[in-house]
Amino acid sequence: AVAELGGKGGGGRPDLAQGGGKDASRAEAAIAAVEKLLEEGK
Template structure:
C-alpha cells in the first residue's frame, strides 16, 4: 500500500520536500516524525499525514528554519487540512498540525501542499 511506502526526499520548485502518509500513528506522534524528517531533509518542507483507526486523518507540516521566511507551516497545513475535508489548523511557522475526517485523501493532501 502507499502508506507503507518509504518516504522519498524530493525537490519541488527547488525546495526540498518530504511527504509521507503513515497509518497507526497517533496525532501526537506525528510531530517527532516531522522533526526527524526535517533533520533528514536538511532544508525543506515536510508533510506527514496520519490515518487513525476511525479513518480520521491528522496532518503535520514542518518547515526548516531557513525557509520559514518563505513558507508558513500554518498556511500549508490549512491547505492539507482542506484536502482532507477539514478546516483550520494551527501551530507555529515551523510546525503546524491539523486534522480532517477523510484519511483516504492523504495523497491529495500531500499533493496540495506540494502545489502550494
C-alpha cells in the same frame, strides 16, 4: 491543504504548523496540495 482532507482544524506556531481531517482517504490529495504550495514558494 487541510481542506483537501475534508477538515478545517489546524494550528501551530510560527515555526510549526499542523492540521487534520476526518477523511483519511483523501491524504494523497492533501499531500499533492502541499507539494504544489511548496513548488510555488508559498
